[in-house]
Structure formats: structure tokens, C-alpha cells
Amino acid sequence: SAVISQKPSRDICQRGTSLTIQCQVDSQVTMMFWYRQQPGQSLTLIATANQGSEATYESGFVIDKFPISRPNLTFSTLTVSNMSPEDSSIYLCSVEKDFGDGYTFGSGTRLTVV
Amino acid sequence: AQSVTQPDIHITVSEGASLELRCNYSYGATPYLFWYVQSPGQGLQLLLKYFSGDTLVQGIKGFEAEFKRSQSSFNLRKPSVHWSDAAEYFCAVGGASTDKLIFGTGTRLQVFP
Secondary structure, three states, rough: OOOOEEEEEHHHHHOOOEEEEEEEOOOOOEEEEEEEEEHHHEEEEEEEEEEOOOOOOOOOOOOOOOOOEEEEEEEEEEEEOOOOOHHOOOEEEEEEOOOOOOEEEEOEEEEEEO | OOOOOOOOOOEEEEEEOOOOOOOEEEEEOOEEEEEEEEEEOOOOEEEEOOOOOOOEEEEEOOOOEEEEEEHHHEEEOOOOOOOHOEEEEEEEOOOOOOOOEEEOOOOEEEOOO
């Protein structure tokens, strides 16, 4: 299975600012997935990122708020823009290296907005 | 609609006792099923997965799960729980490799000595 390096692991940010989260995968993957886990909640998919095309966003998530870049097959970033305290969550990236491997998750970014 | 239900929000067991965590799913196509574990402050670790074949699947850390199509269930079991198993457990369902995962709400497992 793939190994994902996600950073930062945590951050405390002022409201109105933006934070960019990075995910680096040790192998080439077609799709990368970004999830949000609000405090005490389950995981919700934000968007799916393909290299060379715009990310596909789930209902309730928009590109202006969560812009995603996917410059190559091993890297992606998620930006949380114009943050408010409601954005305080854990953000995780995920990939499936080969079909049947199961999805691997990064260690997550714990974001607190004050 | 596609969904995953984990009926038990919180389970407490004694160390050495057996464990079963319930998971029911609703999915229109052939489901691929997963169990993940999340320890406090950690990311998600894949315990096991079911894609096809034998409906009883073995995973890491002594866990197993059984896929029962007739009951739309994929319950996770362990014969003897260890204190280190205390964590949050998530069941998830997906489809083809390009499909997203849908997660249940999780079951928090507490283990008493």
C-alpha cells in the first residue's frame, strides 16, 4: 500500500486567514481524496483530485472555500480559505495505490481556528 | 441512497472479552467494505477489507469480519480484546476503485482492565 506524508500535522490559525495542507505519496496514484472530520464526527469527503483536471467537489463544498491543486501524480494540496471557527476539524488525504489495496490515509491535519 | 450505519456509538468491554462491532450498509452496486481504526490523535489505519470471495475476512491485530449479503452487514469481531484496542472504529463502503468511500459514524471502544 501507499505511504502518505501529510503536513502540517496541526495548526492554530486566526479567523479570516488561509491554510494550505500538503500530501505527498510515495508512489504515483490516479486519484487523491480529501476528507474532513469534524470534532467527534465521522469522515466526510470534500473532493476528489485528479492530476491535470479540476477537482470534483461533493455537495456542500465549493472550490472557492477549499481550492485543491494536483500538479502531479504524487502530490496534492488542499487550502482552507477565509477560515472561521466552524472550519476547526481534522483534514485527511487518502489514496488507493492499486485496486484492491484498500484506501490509505494520511495522518491528518488538526486545524483549530480561533 | 448509499449509507453506512454503525448502531453502537460507544461500547465498553473488559480486557480478554470477545468483541463484535456492528455495521450495516446500503449500496446499489456490489459493495466493497472496509473497517478502519483511529486511535486518539492519529490517522486511520485499515484493519481489513472485503472485495469478493470468502465472506469471512481476516485482518490485522487479530480482527476478522464477515460479509452477509442477505443482512447487508459487515460486522467486525475479535475473540479477545486487548487494552490497546481502545480506539474509534469506522466501517466504510465503496464501489469501483474510483469511487469514494462512505463512512459510518463510528463506534468508540473502551477497554477496561
